[in-house]
Amino acid sequence: MNYQADNKGFYGKFGGAYIPELLRRNIDELENAYLDILESEDFKTEFARLLNNYVGRPTPLTFANNLSAKYQTQVYLKREDLNHTGAHKINNTIGQILVAKRLGKKRIIAETGAGQHGVATATVCALFGLECVVHMGALDVERQAPNVARMKMLGATVIPSTSGNQTLKDATNEAIRDWIANPHSFYLIGSVVGPHPYPDMVSRLQSIISEEIKEQLNKEQGNPNPNYVVACVGGGSNAAGAFYHFLDEKEVELIAVEAAGKGIDSSETAATITIGSTGFIHGSKTLLMQDDDGQIIEPYSISAGLDYPGVGPIHAHLAETGRVNYISATDDDALNSAKVLALNEGIIPALESAHALTALDKIQFKKDDIVVVIVSGRGDKDMETYMNNL
């Protein structure tokens, strides 16, 4: 079974580039260049250097003593929370800014929900002296004031999206419209979503997560493969990166946790794979939350980073082929797991990452199982939510 994109960007029947003719030239330009760039020695060297001495990689693989005792299994935490800017998002923005630079782009466009990708983009734009425009739903601008302030301090222009429900989906629409109107800009997408080649490019850039896990586990226990890798999935970039080098390792079971919001049977959920159906969103054929008329349904999750009505086409394919087991966790499940991690290991996770940690409650792992859980980000940004709910 092949789990990677073919040369048209299809993962099985999902993926592709369903874009207006207005974006054709931009997409063609990127599609024709991205693999050569990513595979060039000069890119690899610069990317590795920045990940090491700017981002702070490799991130630790922490053996969680107390959690392991509590859950009667062997829990390792992949510490993406310790990256510069506080989440895995920066792996991707560093990579894409190097691609943009090689394409001679001077103006960078990004979308953001909670603001993590916006901050990571503003950061690399400051580093490389490029103009940065971040589209953010007007509602999110209000809800995520600290991240808006960070982006502004980093020199980015934050444009509130006032269309639709004024959240991530609408910010993405506005970012794409900005790109249509400014064809010489570079659109720096934050997840494994959007038209080909973005899902494949972002997966490759995030694959550093699984590359490091393999090396670290090999050093620690003489075997690069754990029994399980667990990650949360919204658009799905940290999960794509965490699974990447394990997809063909049959003995490694892969688990992804979606945000169920108030429950998959409630109307307030973001569990796209669990309740979604095949359709087209932001230039990609994938699973999405839609009504009978093909209108896209607004998602809900307490975690702004998982609050997206679609999912990367790679995940639609991994779900369909059964390679990854997709489960879901409610707001309450996630809040509880965040509290457990904080009290037992002294780590406050992002709400997104807390969804991944719920797998320890939901699945009965064996005593000898090696379970790697991705802590995709830290919880500083979520303190207000934690204080209001715990």
Place this chain on the structure above:
Amino acid sequence: MNRIDNLFQNKKQDILSIYFPAGYPNLNDTVPNLELLQTAGVDMVEIGIPFSDPLADGSAIQAAAKQSLDNGMKLRLLFEQLKDARQTVSMPLILMGYWNTIYRYGVDQFLKDCKKIGIDGLIIPDLPLEEFEAHYKSDFEEYGIYNVLLACPETDEVRFQKLITATQGFLYLVSSSATTGGSVKLDEEHKAYFNRIKKIETPSLIGFGINNKESFNYACQYANGAIVGTAFIKALKKNKAKDFIKKIK
């Protein structure tokens, strides 16, 4: 003969095509709007299928689509509304919508319903030509429905020639690199693009940013006519549709 071909055979210039979203401003306005436009002497109409996330459209059309959806508009209901439209409306009719809505409805059923009503063509901005040709072309042909393609200033020469050959009925020329609802740019760069258009033999209409008589006339110097959307929607909202058409013609 397809009504679109008929139109372009009989009229070579100053063709006025109007776009408006179904179910706007009120749910049951779709057919009355069509009748009003026909009486006012409009040559062709594009009926927008409202979609929650219209990527190629600007804020005015997205807001109108949202209002239409809030009014209760659905694709099934649109076909119901248009059931008897051909008794009073003889001009070519095009449906413009996004691929997700059509895919969800079922492509074959959609084409069947279009044919039943007398729809002549479709404009689907996010259905790429390659996907259309690989999977849907023969279905469209079976039902006699045209697939109208868009080209824009960013389109390179090779692609432009491909679009000219592959489009059916006419080529929809996007005036500038922008979503709908802007203004036509009259600078040198765009003149070169428009001059490229002037040379082609495929029937063509210019759209995006045509908002008054001046820009309509300007577009008509280069193409067989023009398409007006956002500016007409604004007039509809103010209940001034008839005056608007009179002024632009």
